[in-house]
Amino acid sequence: MTLGQHSLRNVCPIFASLHVKTMKTLLFLLIFFAWLVYYAFTAASIGLEYLDEPARQLWLAGYSVIGICALASLVVYRRLSDNGWPNAVVKYTVHTLIAVFLGMLATAAVMFVGDVLIGIKAVFTGLHVAWAAPASAESTVISRSPFVGQLALFSGGLLFLGLLYGVSRRYRYQVRTVQVPIGGLPKAFHGLRVVQLSDIHSGSFDNPAAVRRGVDKVMALKPDLILFSGDLVNNRADEFEPYLDIFTHLRAPLGVYSVLGNHDYGDYVRWPSLAAKQENLRRLMDYQRRAGWQLLLNESTTLHKDGDYLTLLGVENWSGRGAFSRYGNLTRALSGTSRNQPAILLSHDPSHWMAEVVTTHPQIVLTLSGHTHGMQFGFESRWLRWSPVQYFYKQWAGLYQQGRQYLYVNRGFGFLGYLGRLGMPPEITLLELVRA
Numbered sequence: 381m382t383l384g385q386h387s388l389r390n391v392c393p394i395f396a397s398l399h400v401k402t403m404k405t406l407l408f409l410l411i412f413f414a415w416l417v418y419y420a421f422t423a424a425s426i427g428l429e430y431l432d433e434p435a436r437q438l439w440l441a442g443y444s445v446i447g448i449c450a451l452a453s454l455v456v457y458r459r460l461s462d463n464g465w466p467n468a469v470v471k472y473t474v475h476t477l478i479a480v481f482l483g484m485l486a487t488a489a490v491m492f493v494g495d496v497l498i499g500i501k502a503v504f505t506g507l508h509v510a511w512a513a514p515a516s517a518e519s520t521v522i523s524r525s526p527f528v529g530q531l532a533l534f535s536g537g538l539l540f541l542g543l544l545y546g547v548s549r550r551y552r553y554q555v556r557t558v559q560v561p562i563g564g565l566p567k568a569f570h571g572l573r574v575v576q577l578s579d580i581h582s583g584s585f586d587n588p589a590a591v592r593r594g595v596d597k598v599m600a601l602k603p604d605l606i607l608f609s610g611d612l613v614n615n616r617a618d619e620f621e622p623y624l625d626i627f628t629h630l631r632a633p634l635g636v637y638s639v640l641g642n643h644d645y646g647d648y649v650r651w652p653s654l655a656a657k658q659e660n661l662r663r664l665m666d667y668q669r670r671a672g673w674q675l676l677l678n679e680s681t682t683l684h685k686d687g688d689y690l691t692l693l694g695v696e697n698w699s700g701r702g703a704f705s706r707y708g709n710l711t712r713a714l715s716g717t718s719r720n721q722p723a724i725l726l727s728h729d730p731s732h733w734m735a736e737v738v739t740t741h742p743q744i745v746l747t748l749s750g751h752t753h754g755m756q757f758g759f760e761s762r763w764l765r766w767s768p769v770q771y772f773y774k775q776w777a778g779l780y781q782q783g784r785q786y787l788y789v790n791r792g793f794g795f796l797g798y799l800g801r802l803g804m805p806p807e808i809t810l811l812e813l814v815r816a
Contacts, residue, residue: 413451419488419495420447420536427529446480453477462615462649468586475799479543487536494528546757546802550795551590553597554805556778561816562745563784564722566688569813575603575632576809578728578750579611579641579792583619584799592626594793594808601810605634605683608673609750610641610697610728614796615649617664628671634683636673639694640664641728641751642704643796676726678709680717691723693744700731701772710736719743730775733787746786746813752776753792754804767804777804784816 424443428436453474465471562569575598585591598606613619620627630636644664651657668675676694683690698708708727717723722745725737730749737744754777758767769776780787791807 416488419491420484423487423491423529423532426524426526427533429526447484450477450480479540483536483540486539487532490532490535542802546800550800552805553594553808555808555810557810558779559812559814560786562722562813563816565815568686568688569690570815572813573603574605574811575601576607576748576790577793578609578790579753579794581611581614581794581796582623583614584795595626595629598808603632606630606632606636607726607748608638609726609748610639611643614643615646617660620667624667638668638673638675639726640696642697678712680713691717691721693723694726697728698732699729700735730789738782738785748788750790750792756795756798756801756804759803
């Protein structure tokens with residue numbers, strides 16, 4: 381066997397595996413889109429039965445055209461988000477069509493549930509007919525109700541309008557004040573005011589004045605320390621340059637510290653070469669230093685105040701979920717630190733907390749993360765909190781505790797993908813550290 385044959389024999393199974401995975405993905409997408417189109421348009425057809433025929437046909441035709449555009453917008457979004465939006469009109473048109481797509485998804489889901497209920501009713505009716513006296517064929521026919529179609533259309537329309545409303549809320553920064561009791565906290569740090577920011581995603585911004593108001597809001601809190609937990613950009617370092625002067629206004633007596641998030645590495649862009657990708661990361665780090673921030677790359681620093689000190693750790697992105705990168709090295713960050721002194725950890729992905737921090741490193745009393753954005757969609761009240769992201773992350777927003785260790789997950793300063801925030805406003809966190 382030649383060297384070439386040996387190499388080919390080893391490589392072929394890899395390509396075969398990739399081919400199978402690709403085919404499975406394509407098959408799933410085809411089934412999903414077939415399901416979506418069928419139920420969305422079935423809901424429209426049934427829900428509009430009350431209209432006169434010419435008007436009904438016009439509405440269905442319009443719904444069909446907009447629906448096709450909404451499906452195409454997914455492909456257009458991927459291309460333009462990678463290569464840059466040509467202008468604001470195209471950007472907002474595509475995002476509006478994606479909101480239509482999500483509305484269609486809600487419509488299809490409601491219609492599908494209606495069909496499931498009809499199926500259940502049909503089964504029980506059939507069992508009743510078989511068990512009891514035979515009924516006429518006419519009495520056993522179960523048809524779709526126009527009300528279900530109208531309910532489905534209403535649900536989709538409500539979600540669409542809600543998403544559009546959320547666009548107007550994307551710069552409505554909310555300050556959340558949280559008191560965290562820290563065991564072993566040095567006396568000088570009792571009452572320390574720490575502002576946490578996360579997920580700035582500067583590539584999504586289009587209103588410098590609104591961003592500046594958010595920065596001014598941070599400074600009005602008079603923080604002792606400012607910590608940023610990653611995702612400064614969407615993909616490219618240069619996204620931050622137009623906002624560099626704004627974020628240089630972030631200042632605190634104990635400093636401004638930051639770490640990298642999964643988007644900061646440029647992993648989601650096709651670069652002409654590895655050198656170009658590395659240069660992008662170098663520029664991003666340089667922008668942070670020019671802003672006056674100290675970037676912690678799997679390392680620690682010591683905060684000093686009135687003769688006492690507190691350890692601050694920062695790791696590169698490390699995820700407990702296989703879909704995201706693992707550049708972080710907590711062991712390296714902890715090297716040279718004392719196990720008897722409390723430490724604060726900056727780690728972008730909250731899944732890192734359960735995977736490597738809790739119980740394993742008890743000296744890390746507080747971990748600060750972001751990443752989830754609260755999916756920029758959901759609702760929170762005193763009695764109930766819900767967001768789709770909770771099905772992917774156990775810790776997705778707010779304060780969590782296990783023993784004497786705490787995790788705070790910031791909902792994000794910026795936005796990504798969806799150009800808005802519905803029920804999940806952008807967050808500025810004020811953490812007040814107190815002695816336990």
